[in-house]
Amino acid sequence: MPFLGSVIPTFDPVSPQARSILDLTWVTVAILAVILAIVCGAVIVILLRFRGKPGDADPPAVHGHTKLEITWTAIPFAIVTLLFVLSLRTMGQIHPAAAPNQAPDVIVVGHQWWWEVRYPASGVITANEIHLPVGKDALIRLESADVIHDFWVPQLGPKQDAVPGHPNFLWLQPTAPGIYDGACAEFCGNAHAWMRLRVIAETPETFAAWTAAQARPPASQHTEQILKGGAIFQEQACVNCHRVAGMSDTANAAPDLTYVATRQTIGAGVMENSPENLARWLENPQAIKPQCNMPDFNLSEEEVAALVTFLWSLPNPTPPQGSLDHE
Ligand code: CUA
Numbered sequence: 001m002p003f004l005g006s007v008i009p010t011f012d013p014v015s016p017q018a019r020s021i022l023d024l025t026w027v028t029v030a031i032l033a034v035i036l037a038i039v040c041g042a043v044i045v046i047l048l049r050f051r052g053k054p055g056d057a058d059p060p061a062v063h064g065h066t067k068l069e070i071t072w073t074a075i076p077f078a079i080v081t082l083l084f085v086l087s088l089r090t091m092g093q094i095h096p097a098a099a100p101n102q103a104p105d106v107i108v109v110g111h112q113w114w115w116e117v118r119y120p121a122s123g124v125i126t127a128n129e130i131h132l133p134v135g136k137d138a139l140i141r142l143e144s145a146d147v148i149h150d151f152w153v154p155q156l157g158p159k160q161d162a163v164p165g166h167p168n169f170l171w172l173q174p175t176a177p178g179i180y181d182g183a184c185a186e187f188c189g190n191a192h193a194w195m196r197l198r199v200i201a202e203t204p205e206t207f208a209a210w211t212a213a214q215a216r217p218p219a220s221q222h223t224e225q226i227l228k229g230g231a232i233f234q235e236q237a238c239v240n241c242h243r244v245a246g247m248s249d250t251a252n253a254a255p256d257l258t259y260v261a262t263r264q265t266i267g268a269g270v271m272e273n274s275p276e277n278l279a280r281w282l283e284n285p286q287a288i289k290p291q292c293n294m295p296d297f298n299l300s301e302e303e304v305a306a307l308v309t310f311l312w313s314l315p316n317p318t319p320p321q322g323s324l325d326h327e
Helices: 002-007 016-049 066-094 204-215 224-235 275-283 301-313
Strands: 106-111 114-119 124-127 129-133 138-144 149-152 160-162 168-172 178-184 196-202
Touching: 016 066, 106 129, 106 149, 106 160, 114 129, 124 129, 124 204, 129 204, 138 149, 138 160, 160 168, 196 204, 224 301, 275 301
Parallel strands: 106 138, 129 196
Antiparallel strands: 106 114, 114 124, 138 168, 149 160, 149 178, 178 196
């Protein structure tokens, strides 16, 4: 369905789970189309062939016709049973049970209004963008830090609620490299509309390189502007909410910023990521994402510039051999 898929992502599935949902959709649509055709056809035939004339007596009522009553009970019952069995089969395909004690590949925590993303095996923490290797069935553990959110990447699988105090699980298995956009699919407060997420599916090699770069301690460059930005980051209370590895390791009330410069969007999808847009965000987040939890800190132009320089200096994806590489 190339045309439908380009307009509505659910019609362009890129995982066995999403494919299974779409297959069920088409079977259901086909059954409903046949019923619609029979009902409409019958109405048209009856209107044309059996139309009464003014003054005609009422036709005899059909009452107590056992065969007829059994027929019009049995047919809908058979249709509903068929749809029920097909739905059960699809549920089995999209939610296979995890092996006992199986560790999740990714832990995703919904927050008002962004997604925390953790990789327990590598210790990598990021936000709003989930990197996954193509072809691997990744087990996602969904949690919430506050209210009920709903994780949904239409091309990859079903919606799944993120419920406070009750972890839910989801399988994601992208079969082709690409960028698959998703969103929070349940109203969760003021900025719900800007709680987007993005799955970046890449080859196992690219994913391994990304993981290694993200797991590496941040670069420690020491230009005056970077040091100034780092100092502002600590003085202006940024550290209370935002994690930067080595600086505020336990902060998680707001997105991790260690490698924010490597991400595609900021503000959970509210704008493309660039030094210019990050500066606009810092000048007044409320103007960009109204009602978000980050207040306007009334930073001066110089402070904004120093902060952007600091945050942009941290990623160090290709350090010279033997320098900052701590592996
Ligand atoms: Cu989170 Cu809507």
